Amino acid sequence: MISLFLALAACSGADATTVSSDGGGDSAHQPTPPLGQPESGRATYYDATGAGNCSFDPSPNDLDVAAMDAVEYANSAPCGECVLVTGPKGTVTVRIVDQCPGCVKGHLDLSREAFAKIADMSAGNVPITWQVVACNVQGPIQYHFKDGSSQYWTAIQIRNHRVPITKVEVSTQKTPAWTDVARVDYNYFVAQNGVGAGSFQVRVTGSPNTSTTTSVTDTLPGVTANTTVPGLAQLP
Numbered sequence: 001m002i003s004l005f006l007a008l009a010a011c012s013g014a015d016a017t018t019v020s021s022d023g024g025g026d027s028a029h030q031p032t033p034p035l036g037q038p039e040s041g042r043a044t045y046y047d048a049t050g051a052g053n054c055s056f057d058p059s060p061n062d063l064d065v066a067a068m069d070a071v072e073y074a075n076s077a078p079c080g081e082c083v084l085v086t087g088p089k090g091t092v093t094v095r096i097v098d099q100c101p102g103c104v105k106g107h108l109d110l111s112r113e114a115f116a117k118i119a120d121m122s123a124g125n126v127p128i129t130w131q132v133v134a135c136n137v138q139g140p141i142q143y144h145f146k147d148g149s150s151q152y153w154t155a156i157q158i159r160n161h162r163v164p165i166t167k168v169e170v171s172t173q174k175t176p177a178w179t180d181v182a183r184v185d186y187n188y189f190v191a192q193n194g195v196g197a198g199s200f201q202v203r204v205t206g207s208p209n210t211s212t213t214t215s216v217t218d219t220l221p222g223v224t225a226n227t228t229v230p231g232l233a234q235l236p
Contacts, residue, residue, distance in 0.1 A: 034084070035163060035209050036132040041069070041106025043087060043118065043128045048111035052098025054079035054187040055146075055157060059097075064117075067098035067109040076187040081164040082135040083108070087118025087128045095135065106130075134162045134208070140231040141204060141216060146188050147226040154195045154223050155188040156181070158204055163235050166213060167205040172196045178203060198222055206235040 050059030052067060054076060059065065066085070068078045078096045085092050085108060092114045100109040108130060112121070119126040137160050146155035158165050168189040169178040174196045181189040199222055205215045218231040 034131045034133050035081075035207065038129050038131045039106050040127070040129050041104075041108060042125055043085065043108050043110050043115060044103075044125050045110045045112050045115035045121070048098070048113075050097055053185070054097045054099075056080070056097050056159070056187075062095070063111045063113040064092055064094050065097045065111050066094040066114060067100040067103070068096050069103035069105055069107045070099060070101050071105040073099040073185075075185050076183060077166075078132075078164065079187040080135075080159065080161055082133050083130050084133045085110070085114070085118055085128050085130045087115075087126050088123070089120065090118050092117040093133065093136075132164065137162055137234070140234050142228050142230050143202065143218070143220060144228045145223055145225055149223050149225045150194060151197045151223055152194040154191040155184075156191075156202065157188045159228065161204075161206060161235055163206040163208045163214075165204060166207050169203045169205075170195055171201040171203070173198055173200065195223060204231075204235070208236055 048063055048065050050056060050063060050065050066083065072078060081096050083094050083096060085094060094110060094114050100107065103109055108128065115121065118128065139160065141161045142159040144157040144159055146157065149155050156168065158168065168181045170181055170191060171178050172195045181191050183189050199219055201217060201219050203215055203217045205213050207213050214236050216231060216233050216235055220229055
C-alpha cells in the first residue's frame, strides 16, 4: 500500500490529503480499465437537466447524463459514476444523475442528447450494453455541504469523482476515531448528530475496479451550509 502525503493546503479549503492505493506512480493519469462487468438492457430518453434524485445541480453544458434503473439505484450508490453505453448506432459515456422508478434492471433512461448519439430518436426504446467506467474529470474531488447543514446536522455530498464512491467516514475533534457516515437516497452522507464545531477529517473510499478500493483523506475547515470545498487529490 502506497500513501502519498500532499502538503498543498494553501491551494484549497482543505488542510491535508492522503491518497492510498494499490498502484504506484501518478495513478490518477494512468489508463483505467472498465470498473465493472458489461450489462445488457434497454435505453429510453427523457428531458434531462443534469439534476434529479442524486441532488446534483443542473448541468446545461453537460447533458450526457442518465437515470439508473430502480433496482441498481441502490440508495443512490451509482450517483456520479460514469457509464459507457453502446447502442445500435454508436456509443456515449453518461454520468448517473437520477433514478428511473419504472425501469427494470439494466434499463437506463438517457437524456435526449445522449440517446441521439446511440440511436435514432424515433426508435424511443432500444437494446444496449453498458459498463461502468472511470469519469473523465479534472482536478480533485469536491465536498458539498447541503443547505441546512451545521455542526449539529451535517450532510456532505461527494462531487467530481472519477470512480464510484463506496464509503465516507469522518473523524472529528470530539470523536477522533473514524466513524461511518450513512448514505441516504438523495445522495448525501448524513451525520445525524453533526460533526461538531471546527475542522474535521473526511475519508472517502472509492472502487477503481471490482476487486480493490482506494481512499482520499481531507481535513475540512468546518461546516458552511450550501458551499462546496475542494479537496487536494482525486481518487485514482
